[in-house]
Amino acid sequence: MKKSPLPVQSTRSGTTDNKPITGKESLVKLLRWHFGHSDFRGKQLDAIQAVLSGRDCFCLMPTGGGKSMCYQIPALAKPGIALVVCPLIALMENQVMALKEKGIAAEFLSSTQPAHVRNKIHEDLYSGKPSIRLLYVTPELIATPGFMSKLTKIHSRGLLNLIAIDEAHCISTWGHDFRPSYRKISSLRNCFPDVPILALTATAVPKVQKDVIESLSLQDPLILKSSFNRPNIYYEVRYKDLVDDAYADMSSLLKCSGSICGIVYCLERTTCDTLAAHLSKNGISCAGAGIDRKDVRIVCHFNIPKSMEAFYQESGRAGRDQQPSRSILYYGVDDRKRMEFILSSAEGKKFQSSSSQDGLSKKSLSEFNQMVEYCEGSGCRRKKILESFGEQVPASLCKKSCDACKHPNLLAKNLEELTVTCAARQRSNFSRISITSSTDTIDREQFSEFWNRDDEANHSEEDISDSDDGTETVDCLARSGLKRKLGLNAKIDFLQRAEERYYQNKNSEKQVSKLAKNVVSDTMREASKQRLLNALKQALDRLGNLNIELEVSATFLENECYKKYGKSGKTFYYSQVASTVRWLSATDSTELTNRLGTNSPSPPGNTQSKQEPLDTPSPMLERRPAESTDLPPPTSLQSEISHSASPSVSPTSTQLPPIPSFSQFLNSKKAKTGHLGSSENPSPKGLKNTR
Ligand SMILES: Nc1ncnc2c1ncn2[C@@H]1O[C@H](COP(=O)(O)OP(=O)(O)OP(=O)(O)O)[C@@H](O)[C@H]1O
Numbered sequence: 126m127k128k129s130p131l132p133v134q135s136t137r138s139g140t141t142d143n144k145p146i147t148g149k150e151s152l153v154k155l156l157r158w159h160f161g162h163s164d165f166r167g168k169q170l171d172a173i174q175a176v177l178s179g180r181d182c183f184c185l186m187p188t189g190g191g192k193s194m195c196y197q198i199p200a201l202a203k204p205g206i207a208l209v210v211c212p213l214i215a216l217m218e219n220q221v222m223a224l225k226e227k228g229i230a231a232e233f234l235s236s237t238q239p240a241h242v243r244n245k246i247h248e249d250l251y252s253g254k255p256s257i258r259l260l261y262v263t264p265e266l267i268a269t270p271g272f273m274s275k276l277t278k279i280h281s282r283g284l285l286n287l288i289a290i291d292e293a294h295c296i297s298t299w300g301h302d303f304r305p306s307y308r309k310i311s312s313l314r315n316c317f318p319d320v321p322i323l324a325l326t327a328t329a330v331p332k333v334q335k336d337v338i339e340s341l342s343l344q345d346p347l348i349l350k351s352s353f354n355r356p357n358i359y360y361e362v363r364y365k366d367l368v369d370d371a372y373a374d375m376s377s378l379l380k381c382s383g384s385i386c387g388i389v390y391c392l393e394r395t396t397c398d399t400l401a402a403h404l405s406k407n408g409i410s411c412a413g414a415g416i417d418r419k420d421v422r423i424v425c426h427f428n429i430p431k432s433m434e435a436f437y438q439e440s441g442r443a444g445r446d447q448q449p450s451r452s453i454l455y456y457g458v459d460d461r462k463r464m465e466f467i468l469s470s471a472e473g474k475k476f477q478s479s480s481s482q483d484g485l486s487k488k489s490l491s492e493f494n495q496m497v498e499y500c501e502g503s504g505c506r507r508k509k510i511l512e513s514f515g516e517q518v519p520a521s522l523c524k525k526s527c528d529a530c531k532h533p534n535l536l537a538k539n540l541e542e543l544t545v546t547c548a549a550r551q552r553s554n555f556s557r558i559s560i561t562s563s564t565d566t567i568d569r570e571q572f573s574e575f576w577n578r579d580d581e582a583n584h585s586e587e588d589i590s591d592s593d594d595g596t597e598t599v600d601c602l603a604r605s606g607l608k609r610k611l612g613l614n615a616k617i618d619f620l621q622r623a624e625e626r627y628y629q630n631k632n633s634e635k636q637v638s639k640l641a642k643n644v645v646s647d648t649m650r651e652a653s654k655q656r657l658l659n660a661l662k663q664a665l666d667r668l669g670n671l672n673i674e675l676e677v678s679a680t681f682l683e684n685e686c687y688k689k690y691g692k693s694g695k696t697f698y699y700s701q702v703a704s705t706v707r708w709l710s711a712t713d714s715t716e717l718t719n720r721l722g723t724n725s726p727s728p729p730g731n732t733q734s735k736q737e738p739l740d741t742p743s744p745m746l747e748r749r750p751a752e753s754t755d756l757p758p759p760t761s762l763q764s765e766i767s768h769s770a771s772p773s774v775s776p777t778s779t780q781l782p783p784i785p786s787f788s789q790f791l792n793s794k795k796a797k798t799g800h801l802g803s804s805e806n807p808s809p810k811g812l813k814n815t816r
């Protein structure tokens with residue numbers, strides 16, 4: 126739909142006599158005419174007027190603050206083309222589609238488009254009078270010499286009126302979504318020194334701002350910062366350690382919220398898949414779709430995020446339409462420990478060769494501590510968020526729109542219970558095998574954690590049996606009559622032998638246990654079928670009635686997933702189910718009927734479908750290296766409920782440090798202190814008794 130030109134204009138939309146519109150009144154008219162908003166919000170007008178006057182601008186506005194308008198209005202108020210650099214193809218697609226619906230000539234260029242579409246865009250760009258007003262591109266395209274030379278031609282004809290860098294924090298190594306290819310766009314300033322650059326981000330870390338301004342060589346930029354308060358979001362923390370079943374809690378929370386769009390963030394993909402299966406089983410549909418929805422009513426974090434910044438960004442996806450929304454974080458002490466471990470080891474690894482290693486590791490941990498304080502503290506959550514970004518606000522700002530302000534007594538009670546529960550758990554964990562660091566006493570009451578199988582199991586991909594050998598050993602030690610006053614060496618011998626037995630047993634158990642834990646159970650298959658059924662229903666709602674038997678088709682699709690990946694274990698199987706669900710959310714009727722065997726899907730159990738079904742992408746192929754140019758797709762975001770693995774922390778990529786065996790530990794102590802007799806060579810895995 127093409128919109129008729131604005132009444133005040135003589136030529137093309139928004140421009141008169143090739144001069145930009147800069148007056149407030151005319152700009153407001155443009156805003157009303159094209160977007161239907163009555164007035165500018167926050168600092169929008171300042172940013173718009175700055176770039177229209179030719180000045181560079183750095184614009185820091187919270188998520189949903191209306192950053193896009195800061196380049197969309199100038200694009201319409203000035204002749205020529207505004208170039209918008211955007212990190213995600215999904216975001217570009219959404220924005221371009223929304224603009225086109227408003228009758229604004231916008232296009233995007235990416236490798237995902239068919240060649241004929243790209244050619245058409247290029248034709249328009251190099252025609253005498255291009256109609257395109259906003260051209261969205263990825264940073265990778267900017268880095269190609271071919272595109273740069275085309276851009277230079279457009280510029281030489283005086284048609285490049287603005288360069289907007291959306292999500293500009295991606296340029297900065299300090300930004301949470303740092304994207305190396307974004308650095309390459311720093312050449313834009315040199316190539317087009319007279320074109321104003323507008324950098325936009327919702328990331329408030331001062332280092333990011335400095336880094337972005339320097340990398341883009343912004344000249345005397347106007348720096349605009351808006352408050353980060355999101356008054357329409359209600360913040361709440363739920364304590365996993367205080368509920369019987371966090372999955373069930375989340376299911377009922379989402380069910381009670383009615384038919385809304387929500388996003389769930391998990392630390393790992395496997396948690397996403399398990400959670401999605403659980404939610405589907407409970408009638409909550411989960412599927413993949415775009416991420417640019419404004420009407421997300423609830424954002425849940427199923428695991429604690431790594432920093433306040435990441436939390437702010439993710440929770441900020443709620444209520445971008447300014448309507449009342451909720452952020453719910455499920456906090457678990459185990460999750461906290463796990464994240465602490467990941468951050469310290471990941472940073473350590475990443476910066477192994479750097480002298481600043483320790484500093485960076487400490488930085489991540491201290492950033493993470495802000496998140497822990499958000500969860501474990503009793504003060505206003507909103508105030509904590511804003512203070513972490515350097516904003517000092519009165520507590521009255523919150524207006525009881527967080528659980529800490531609304532239910533302070535309940536929160537105090539929860540925190541007290543959490544402390545008691547964790548102290549009790551800690552005692553039972555420490556009593557597995559504990560040894561005092563001074564090495565001169567062994568005492569169940571004096572703890573310095575040395576070997577905690579709980580942690581080991583948490584951090585390792587390896588499955589370690591849950592049997593409580595540690596407790597057994599210590600109990601055995603107590604029962605064996607070895608009194609505290611008895612020789613220390615005798616006690617150590619005893620523990621070393623226990624450890625030896627432990628490893629011998631484990632080596633044989635481990636394989637069996639590992640296999641058993643990875644098996645795809647019937648319950649999982651039933652939950653997956655349910656999930657596919659829901660996705661199918663949605664697909665049919667979208668595509669119209671296709672004469673497809675829902676139950677039979679869901680069984681068929683599940684069977685297909687199982688056939689393909691059931692034997693490879695539950696991770697692959699779940700990924701395949703998730704992948705099929707995503708496919709269902711985007712497929713068309715021909716593909717769907719083809720895959721289901723043209724109106725007559727194979728009966729369950731019939732694994733030899735006559736018609737070769739379209740192959741769903743293998744989970745191994747999901748991280749496409751090619752268009753790799755783009756950020757990893759936000760993992761399986763949504764339909765009614767989306768679930769996403771936070772992309773920035775990947776525990777699976779973290780190499781775990783070896784846990785020393787009991788003997789290794791003792792030997793290293795001996796080497797250091799000269800205590801406990803001679804220092805013999807440490808035996809591998811402590812399988813040899815050193816005495
Ligand atoms: N002046 C305005 N008045 C009313 N609504 C507005 C105004 N400007 C923008 N909006 C609306 O605010 C919503 C968010 O805008 P936009 O997507 O540009 O935010 P953003 O700052 O880019 O957020 P994000 O950081 O999530 O990308 C949109 O629905 C947009 O239409």
Ligand SMILES: [Mg+2]
Pocket residue numbers: 192193291
């Ligand atoms: Mg935006």
